[in-house]
Amino acid sequence: MRRNLLPILMSMVLLSPLAIDIYLPSMPTMAAEFAVSASDVQSTIVLFLFAMGLGQVLIGPLADRYGRRPVAIFGVLLYGASSLLAAAAIEFHWLQIARLLQGLAACSTSIVVFSAVRDCYDQKEGAKIYSYLNGAICVIPALAPTLGGLLAMQFGWRSTFVFMTLYAMLMLLVVGYRLPETRPANTVTTGPLYRWGRYKPVLGNTHFLFYAFACMSAMAAILCYVSYAPVWLIGHLGLSELMFSGLFGFNAVFNIVACFTAPLVIRKLGNRPTTILALSILVLSAAITVAGQQFGPSTGMMAAFAFMLPMLMLGVGFSFLLGPATSMALSAFGERAGTAAAMLGFIQMSGASVLAGLVQQTNLTAPYAVALVMGVFPIGLLLMMALSRFDHWHQEQLAGEH
Secondary structure, eight states: OOTTHHHHHHHHHTHHHHHHHTTGGGHHHHHHHHTOOHHHHHHHHHHHHHHHHHHHHHHHHHHHHHOHHHHHHHHHHHHHHHHHHHHHOOSHHHHHHHHHHHHHHHHHHHHHHHHHHHHHSOHHHHHHHHHHHHHHHHHHHHHHHHHHHHHHHHHOTHHHHHHHHHHHHHHHHHHHHHOOOOOOTTOOOOSOSOOHHHHHHHHTOHHHHHHHHHHHHHHHHHHHHHHHHHIIIIIITOOOHHHHHHHHHHHHHHHHHHHHHHHHHHHHHOHHHHHHHHHHHHHHHHHHHHHHHHHSOOSHHHHHHHHHHHHHHHHHHHHHHHHHHHHHHHTTOGGGHHHHHHHHHHHHHHHHHHHHHHHHTSOOOHHHHHHHHHHHHHHHHHHHHHSGGGHHHHSOOOTTOO
């Protein structure tokens, strides 16, 4: 419908993964410079994702009320300003504040991107566009840490946030001059922005909650892996920033392959069986992680491989789970798809950030912390799926069944 829209949307959707992955190699250096603990620096990722989740509920209605373009421009401006604040932060709490603001900013642009797809494309075209966007998102974890590592080695960790500021300035020009207003003319723009009545039917649906928690558990495992990996590999095992970027990038490339394989698996097995397979992969990955720490090497590159190889399985489980679980969660809400999607994003991202933040307060080392999150929640969900009394929570559900 709007052929020139896709490159704009793809460039906008990169803001979120870029803000997570580009400074990962610098996290141990940042902890030393600010004289804070590793978990404090990890909190900057948790805060970013929490703000992204909260923004689903806060900013989503604003895009319907005031239009896509104003929210996109606001998001890009806030992204640039918060990145600059992070680059200039002298005290650690200013970096944390900057990351909260950056999360809200990235959420604003993400909401506009996915709303614009719904606005401009039919269901068949939209599915193809979403696949392109998800492909772009998957590529960033493979490339951004290497770019961030190179920048940090040459100019220091603050240069990674300067890079984000410059990218935001470029996106401001793109959005300002090229992004059309896509909000449909029949969009309801009156009435209260936020009301409990919009969310109650969604949050009262156990089928929705089951699959929303499944998404949350997978996202929490990925968040723990991403935030603990530099602390363990660089800080504990002594890998260089570039070596870390190479290992992390290899995992990301493997994850890209899993993302493109997932639709084939879902088509072959169906949504619910694929969800069971994905949860089982997460549990197996947790078991292998623990076994690797108990019986595997404890130093050097082999210890790094012992940590990273189960994370390949985590990426596969995450890729296989997210699509069918999202589809199952939203299946009964044809008339409230936007509200249900916003609540799903809130539970998935903010819930995952709270779980990861709680785990970071423990004394668990990185492998055991990631294994705990990878294993406990998927085991609980699989047990529920094995008990007939919970069938109405997880069995296939058609639109209109509440």
